Amino acid sequence: MTQATENPQSIQTRCCIVGGGPAGMMLGFLLARSGVDVVVLEKHKDFLRDFRGDTIHPSTLELLVELGLLDDFLQLPHQELNSVKITSDGQTVPIADFAHLPTHCKFIAFMPQWDFLNFIADKAKQYPSFQLRMETEAIDLIEENGTITGVKASTPTNELVIKADLVVGTDGRRSIIRDKAKLPVQDFGVPIDVLWMRILKDPAIGEQSLGYLKAGKFMVLIDRRDYFQCGFLIPKGQYKTIKQRGLSALQADILDLAPFVGDYINELDSWDKISLLTVKIDRLRQWYKPGLLCIGDAAHAMSPAGGVGVNLAIQDAVATANQLAVPLQKGPVSTDLLARIQRRRLWPVRVIQAGQIFAHRRLINASSTRPTGFPPYLLWLFRHLPVLRRLPARLVGMGPRPEHIRTGEKQMEMSR
């Protein structure tokens, strides 16, 4: 039981985290592990959604080592990707090799994100100061004298007020928290959207490339054992036009990029089986105000390019817990501390977003009239100079400025 005092309409806690995605669940877990009273609100009734990233990166796996959770985690069904290959105009080339990373796990673990989030939730629930409220949607902030002091939320049965010393917005790229707080946003514009769908997989198919490029088309195929999770890039705002071309034209495009899909493409027989995911890249100019902090996609929406948004969200959570776990045990935290979190995480976010913006303009721009894709000389270099594959591996696998766990029992003892 959390120490939060409760009646049916109102609860009080130290930290209210809005959004049970990777950032929110990891932050909730770390704060509770350090003894901070924390309530995480998640608007859905479970984590079972298909459109989230499925990648658990070496740096996140390293955090699980530091937390003593890796062995348990690796018991869950997952696939291990030791290197990333792309197929560009029919040529398959390895572009990232994780073998040289200074981490225990030299691979990306592919796991449905709901399994990862359930895993973190189960671990967090072992701490008495953790509370996860599913089907609880934040609808507004409570502000008193210029300071955020809580959240108003709705549940299937009632409205709930959560009073908190700190509210953390981890509610993703359509964050209501950052809107209600009127935190200014810088939008970088993205020329693509993604069609997201499942394609059944021939069990005899061996390891394939992750990315496929050809004649301005780009597709990602994530191997989920018995099916591929497919992300097919389209020019932004062109979904209607793509639909008008017809399903068979889309099927033909997919087969052109990945012929091994074969007759399984015919299972994709309805637009109902295809979701449109709008992609954006943006960043708050200021991630905080008195009583409030935003992290993860709520502070900096990431595109799927490079598959690094989940990792970055988790790194934000670790940096936040490192700064706040001790002071939050005593009460409200200063905006100086919140500013310190933004300063620490801004540089890694800037580097990765700049890389994504470059990739969208030059490599995977489905709406460009100029030729995009990997230039042949780059493919040649990656093929013949294996050392080059270490840089993308480092950027994708660890990201700039990887965080480490500095919270936990030890810190609680020190703070007593």
Ligand SMILES: Cc1cc2nc3c(=O)[nH]c(=O)nc-3n(C[C@H](O)[C@H](O)[C@H](O)COP(=O)(O)OP(=O)(O)OC[C@H]3O[C@@H](n4cnc5c(N)ncnc54)[C@H](O)[C@@H]3O)c2cc1C
């Ligand atoms: C198509 C696509 C594919 C991607 N693929 C990858 C990938 O393979 N690997 C990768 O690393 N990244 C990927 N990304 C990026 C990645 O999904 C995000 O960067 C990452 O999920 C951000 O984590 P987060 O915890 O900040 O937010 P989110 O994962 O968006 O989580 C936010 C949570 O808040 C909840 N929520 C929202 N509003 C409220 C509310 N008002 N009240 C309560 N709860 C609320 C949501 O239900 C959700 O659970 C992809 C992005 C897109 C668009």
